[in-house]
Amino acid sequence: MIRSFILVAASLVLHLAAPTRLWVGNSLPLSDTQHSALLWCLKWALTLWATTDINSILNRWAENKWLWKTDASGWVWGQEIAVVTGGSRGIGACVVKQLVSYGIHCAVLDVIPLSETFTDDERRLVRYYKCDITSPTAIHSAAEAIRSDLGSPSILINNAGIGNGSTILDIPFENVQRLFQINILSQFSTVKEFLPDMLAKKKGHIMSVASLASFVSLAGAVDYSCTKSGLLSFHEGLGQELKYRHKCPQIKTTIVHPNWTKSAITAHPAVEAGLKRIGAKLLEAEDVAGAMVKQIIAAKSGQLILGPGISPKIRALPLWLQELVRDSQAYVVNGSGTTG
Template sequence: MSRLIKNTVLSPLVTGPLLYLLTASPPSIRDALLLRLPIKNTTALFMSLKWLLAIGLIRKANKVLSDWADNKWIWKDDKSVWHWETEVAVVTGGSNGIGAMVAKGLVSNGIKVAVIDVQPLSEDLINCPNISFYQCDVTSRGAVQKAGKAIRAALGSPSILINNAGIGNAGNILDVSPEKLRAIFDVNLISQWYTVQEFLPDMIEKRKGHIMSTASMASFLGIAGMVDYCSTKVGALAFHEGLAQEIKYRYNCPEIKTTIIHPGWTRTRLVKPLEKALQKAGQSIMDPKTVADAMVRQILEVKGGQIILGPTAAPALRALPSWLQERIRDKTAQQATVRATTAVA
């Protein structure tokens, strides 16, 4: 509700006409409106509306420029090249959780989906038409190559890649074992090199594609007890930014979209061991369908960029004074206080 009020107050479509009616409309209209307003200091009212209009216009211009930049400086896309009934999407870690919901959302729009995962499909996906399963360890370059070859032979070349596979640990830096540390970096970050190396060349050849990564609000700050997880998500953000630059300037193919999504705490198997601690800390937990719906919508709208499902000012955290950054980090210190084994997201 507060966001709705904020967006209404700062909308130029609201403040602009209102300012006109109160200052420049015919006297009969202006006077009638002023009589109905329970405000005596009209000078302050007019000044406030002017500031709100100016701020709203700046926000609107900023959004337009940001969307343009996220779209690799392409002003208008040729969406006619996308035919959902012929498109093939690869979803890593798509057997359960957010990935499974994304797979179902894509096939409901006619897209064929290849799920690659070490775990078998969940029961609600087994009989779902247009979903094919390829057992694959995404931390193995050879396994990804083998899965890619099988997918192209059966379904055709994928035009959509969703790097959703992820695992998480809850534990302090001194407690994490070398095996778990290696595993979380391999699954959450290194695997994205392997999948992009496997599927990007076909997208470049066709000058069409969309690569999406599932990151986290942890991309923007480190959390005690989850330093390994946060580090991989910071890396995922850097990978997304660098990939977008290489697609534009190394392969001269800005038509290929790149998206990264940053959900907050989401009710998945990864978060389940932490739910009590999060609730005690007053943190809300998102429904995984909210995340999946946002990802599917981004694909269907043929848009690239960042999707932030949390405080929209999070990317600006590093621009704040150090003392304020540290106060924000201090508030997260008790959110991951239990030890948990690795769980698939």
Template sequence: MAMCIVTNVAAFFGEVLNVPENEQKAIRRHISLSAILSILRSEKARWNWSQEVAVVTGGCSGFGELVVKRLISKGIKVAVLDIQQLPPSLQGYAGLKFFKCDVTDPSEVYSVAEKIKESMGAPTILVNNAGIMAPHTILTTSDVYLRKIFDVNVLSNWYTTKAFLPDMLRHNKGHIVAVASTASFVGVAGLADYCGTKAAILSFHEALNQELKLHYNSPNVLTTSIHPNWARTPLLAPVEEELKKRNTKIIEPTAVADAVVGRIMSCSGGQVILPSSSGKLSLLRGLPNWVQESVRSGPSKLIYKVVK
């Protein structure tokens, strides 16, 4: 809003002073950029990283462990939630506390949340990273696993957000981040359940962002969804050589962690697609169906090698 006002004022005075149109555009661009930078500086000033508390789910391994280490290096205190035990690589950090927690159990999440607030203070950063994935067709997906993947990948986001968002709303300050996937935008054969969960997280964050502005008048509580494409994980091993033959960029886990922490430190929300060249996938739904099917067939054929 502030940026729009500043830009309109610049346009008004440009006309009054008879400034040429091309110069008016240059002035508006400069002022708009200045306004954005001013807003970001103002927002960053509200964050004192040594006083902030972050919660990271699934923080004992993979992307989560890397995120935890980076947050600690920034001086942020971190509460790690996981059903696994804290690995040796995360032990010994003064600003880290481990809480064994099954994030699929709402009562357990709410109980642990109170313990975190009592021992560390109210968290201002929430990183929903916990997730599982296993390739199989729709017909070979067990009912038990289907329930589990939605509990872990989707419903846990509701529980943690309900546990920590109220304190963020009270101060109109916070940042909720989810590690999603480009599967949020593309349905892949053999990963119907996983793609469904990641599409749900995208919708969750879009709706949460709007609720923060419209229902809670808390636009400074930020939301970010991170959407990595092919990332180097154990699942990728069977198809990694084929991806290399296709010159497909494989993302290192460190790049995902850097994106999460970079967004937090920049005090800006939004959607981040990795690599940036995969950003066009977010436009896929607007293309003719035959184009969509052609795009979806690429990753589907790769996963088929794992499923068959």
């Protein structure tokens, strides 16, 4: 923003002090008409630049729940405890490994044991709890065990998620039900378990992993798209409740929207062939995890768009343009099956 004001001021000085004919270098004189055109372009370009900067600042202010300053001094990473659902493999495991590198203790909730990629040193800061997160009772039991073993967590990363690859008519209802239980309903249970302690301490960070499917629904993955757009509503509503029901904007909330990432979902035959057809470049799980952990360490709220920056703006486009975007993705998910 400061650089925009400097440039605007410079343009005003130029406008007031410039001679009738402006020389560029030693050999390119500008006529009065060209000079006026240059000033007009400069004025509007700088105005647009300043407006963009101001908009970015307002966006960051809003994301931070109208708090001007982000104070990370209250976080002592060697004393913090993070809960990561689906943290045994994939993006979740990468997140755990990177959190541990800061000395953060991690409690992993998963139905499968920790992968062999964890070193002995990392495992000293990681505690695995076998937990089926489709069950609120199982989540409560795991939360009680975490509080007893480690203490009250200050970080909750709702990472667990699965995908199905079937049309609305073909998918068994039990598959839809399980996907909703894992991808979104479990987050109601985890937040119910861990938010009260965060409120008592006025410190915490709750992160949800969504997808660019939050903004574009995919044929053959309607249930998945529904849960990811639902997570965006969950994130927005949670932020509102923290500000106006609990009077605790200090608790950070983040939602992550990765583009297609190397994972069990993208490796599934129902998806892999479609991604190759459109020439999609997959993100690495480590890079997605890196952005997530960076947000945690910065103690900032917000939305992380790990893909085309225009993605959240798609819903603001004319309907015919929205439909063209959806059409371009119509055969990415083309098959049947589930990753969970």
